[in-house]
Amino acid sequence: xxxxxxxxxxxxxxxxxxxxxxxxxxxxxxxxxxxxxxxxxxxxxxxxxxxxxxxxxxxxxxxxxxxxxxxxxxxxxxxxxxxxxxxxxxxxxxxxxxxxxxxxxxxxxxxxxxxxxxxxxxxxxxxxxxxxxxxxxxxxxxxxxxxxxxxxxxxxxxxxxxxxxxxxxxxxxxxxxxxxxxxxxxxxxxxxxxxxxxxxxxxxxxxxxxxxxxxxxxxxxxxxxxxxxxxxxxxxxxxxxxxxxxxxxxxxxxxxxxxxxxxxxxxxxxxxxxxxxxx
Numbered sequence: 001x002x003x004x005x006x007x008x009x010x011x012x013x014x015x016x017x018x019x020x021x022x023x024x025x026x027x028x029x030x031x032x033x034x035x036x037x038x039x040x041x042x043x044x045x046x047x048x049x050x051x052x053x054x055x056x057x058x059x060x061x062x063x064x065x066x067x068x069x070x071x072x073x074x075x076x077x078x079x080x081x082x083x084x085x086x087x088x089x090x091x092x093x094x095x096x097x098x099x100x101x102x103x104x105x106x107x108x109x110x111x112x113x114x115x116x117x118x119x120x121x122x123x124x125x126x127x128x129x130x131x132x133x134x135x136x137x138x139x140x141x142x143x144x145x146x147x148x149x150x151x152x153x154x155x156x157x158x159x160x161x162x163x164x165x166x167x168x169x170x171x172x173x174x175x176x177x178x179x180x181x182x183x184x185x186x187x188x189x190x191x192x193x194x195x196x197x198x199x200x201x202x203x204x205x206x207x208x209x210x211x212x213x214x215x216x217x218x219x220x221x222x223x224x225x226x227x228x229x230x231x232x233x234x235x236x237x238x239x240x241x242x243x244x245x246x247x248x249x250x251x252x253x254x255x256x257x258x259x260x261x262x263x264x265x266x267x268x269x270x271x272x273x274x275x276x277x278x279x
Contacts, residue, residue, distance in 0.1 A: 082119065171219050
């Protein structure tokens, strides 16, 4: 692991780091905020997954999470959204919703994407190993959250591994990629046309197939321009109601899809996570 930068903030250290990834075969960059703590103390970890076009930097610079994390004693980890670098394939037309910046947190099975686009394995295995080895992280207390495509990632990673993640929340998530244009493009491109394979990457399908967590928290802005065409929170509400999966879905009046929305409710989400991480 290489240190790209560190900055003092809110009585803690905001760092950006890079490493050579065995899963993607590329150099991967991520950010970690570590609050000040007693020598030898291990702190719970909150993972944050970002949306389309983003890197680790978007939430790091605009998410306004550090004060809450310092107060609550939470490590905050923000990975990238896709592999990057020379030789990594990208959308042929440079579209924002596929390829670089749009890994959708899957392990691709279709060439040429299968070689590098392994964000599921990167987040399920490789990066947690590095975080546990290099930071004062209590890896028995982890939670996950995300925005948009990253909300999809947080919901699906959390539902697939409830033993690892004690809390799962999302801002404006893509709740059912199987049923929206962004998701159909990504899943067909990365996984092929067998929709049975897609279900492991769809929160609503996972819940229909029996996945459960103690609770879900979702905030969605009512002025989000992607609300009806791409995000469709009503599908998640229906799936949870049918399955008896607890869900707190809050429609926030007048908020859009931006970090103005996310930062407005970030501290609230982190407090919700902290309650469950201390249980």
